[in-house]
Amino acid sequence: MGTLTSKWLTLLALLMVMALVTAACTSDDSEEPFVIGVMDSVTGPGESYGTVIVQAKQLAADEINAAGGINGREIKLVVEDSKCGAKDAITAYNKLTDVDDVKIILGTSCSGAMLGAAPLAEADGVVMLSASATNPDIADAGDYIFRTAINDAQLGVDTGNLLWADGIRTLATITELTDYAEGVRRTTVAQFETRGGNLVASETYASDVTDFRSQLTKLISASPDALHVAAQSEASGGTIVKQAREQGFEGPIYTESVPSGTTALEIAGEAATGMKAVLPTPDLTSEIGRTFLTNFRERYGFVTLAWFLGSAYDDVHIAAECLGRTDDDQDADGFRDCLYDLTWSGAIGDNYSFDENGDVVGLSNTVVQILPLAERNDENMGYTVLGPAPTE
């Protein structure tokens, strides 16, 4: 090895050491803010929603601090990347609880990451509150595990009922193979068949697929009354809607929140017009929700998956409320009891609370219909609200 190379290596080593030492020093704050952890998928497969969820949380924290903090103390978020899987969730969790001594964690974005970290949190007595993990299995994850995300199962039941109420009798489904999308499909089909409907064709695709024409051709050839799309990423959701129309499908299309997101609607264009989607809650029609979305757009220049952003935003405000009551960011048990007792009105709805599984109750799903391209704008998010999901 040449001397030049070894000098470079030494320099590299020094830089690393300096970075680490600096990190150690900056964690020494004198004002002692309340510290809470944030675990979201800011890189990896869940990046498209994990990143904006972190932004929404940061926005909420900055608002709280600008308004004087909690009991005069600021709130500080420590963000860790849990990617979308159990492995990174576990290291992120250990880093937050061990290095930053956090007892309250807002996260994770993905159900897989949640199910990886939840057993540790449950054993350590650390509270986790997720804005977007919808997997039904999370309800069983433990006493310290909460979410403002609505369990997939409810969404499927509502969609199944809606299909039946709209006179749909034969259905074809196309589903991304992720826990969320597949969960929605399973419960939708189960409810639809319970009501007497008939599933005539179903196709699935892996997350990295970008062309759906062959699957769609098969589905359309079964001549269903309607097509149901369940996607995890907006890009695939939007593309499916666009290609379904290009392949000549003229029946109604039903979907969940992802293919009706802003990015998905941009991809689908006019093809999405008339599509019906079942979304959680009156979609940020509350005053708090509207103000939040305006602020978010102003700060980051872009809004997508508004409901999940609102959910993340509410989580920080809920945390602030409970910290205000316990006045101690190390008191996880107090924080947990506060969550069980709490009834909250925020961006995603009024008077919602948590049941004994830590699942959110009091939020309901809404049916929306996508507007023609010319009528879509930032204000209406591209759709008109038809009303609550039918229960019959």
Add this chain to the structure above:
Amino acid sequence: MPPAFLAAIDHKRLGQLPRQMWNSSQGNVEVWANVVIIAWAAAFMLWQGEGFAISVGTIFAIWAILAVSLNLVVGFTGLLSIGHVGFFGTGAYVMAVLSSTATYDQPHSVGIPTFGLPFFAALPVSALLAGLVALMVGIAFNRFRDDIYVLVSFGFTIIAFNVFLNWSSLTRGPFGIHEIPRPEIGGMVFDGELEFLLLALAFLALIVLVSWLLVSSSFGRVLTAIREDERAIEVFGYRATHYKLAVWVISAMMAGLAGGLFASWTSFIDPNSFILLESVLLVCIVILGGLASIRGSLLGAMAFVLLAEGMRFLPFLPNEYVGQARQVVLGLLLVLLMLFRPQGLAGRYKL
């Protein structure tokens, strides 16, 4: 497996292992420099938080098993495979299905059969089944070499991922399997993080020992000869395909074992943990550490895991971008390392 291999293990050489490792690190200034950096970073993490250091250590142990076993194929035999994660995943799923005790009682949950086998009964099955899959795949792969090997092993990774994702009556597809228990033997439960780390390190030591015995035997020399010139070694009467198949299966069994450990450690697995990217990262670790060097793979795994996790301490970044910044810096460091040490931290060969 050729009987020549078994006969080739010289038991006397076992005793020389520590001495040999010591000797080969003498005078290797750059290796020592790396060891110092890594020790420093490890000490720093330990000082920051013991629990975090333990979980980083466990990841290191599992990735080191994967890297050492992959090096047998990539470094020593010269078959550039990006299919290792398929065997890792097979091992993990075998462990999950055999040992999980979860009952899926939520409405519309996908149910799978539960066996509730103990960890130490399921682990050999993890390794064996991964080996069996490797045997079947390997028979087909044996006719390929060089660049083509990358392509076929790429294909294997994609197939394996899709099997995990689509075979939902066994793997629960995208929902994943949870409540995978921690190891337990004779009333001793490895449920603490430290106990599990020690267990994983013990398995790593075993894998290193077996790999070292393999590569320092005449079997290992045949592998090296295959890497240098497959035709030449056949002229001497060695059936290169047998040797290639044998090392491929052994390596896959080690990956299966790592998979079993991984499933038990995370207690939850889904197909997302076994994507192609993980395979590519593994090849990066092997190259970063040094081809055809067991010590290199250990060093590479440690450097990589510490770099990736050490990035969590990068200061003065706004919360909204800290995750992305980590990835960028990690990539930059890898590029720098390859620029200045193309043969890897401890390797002798370039790719």
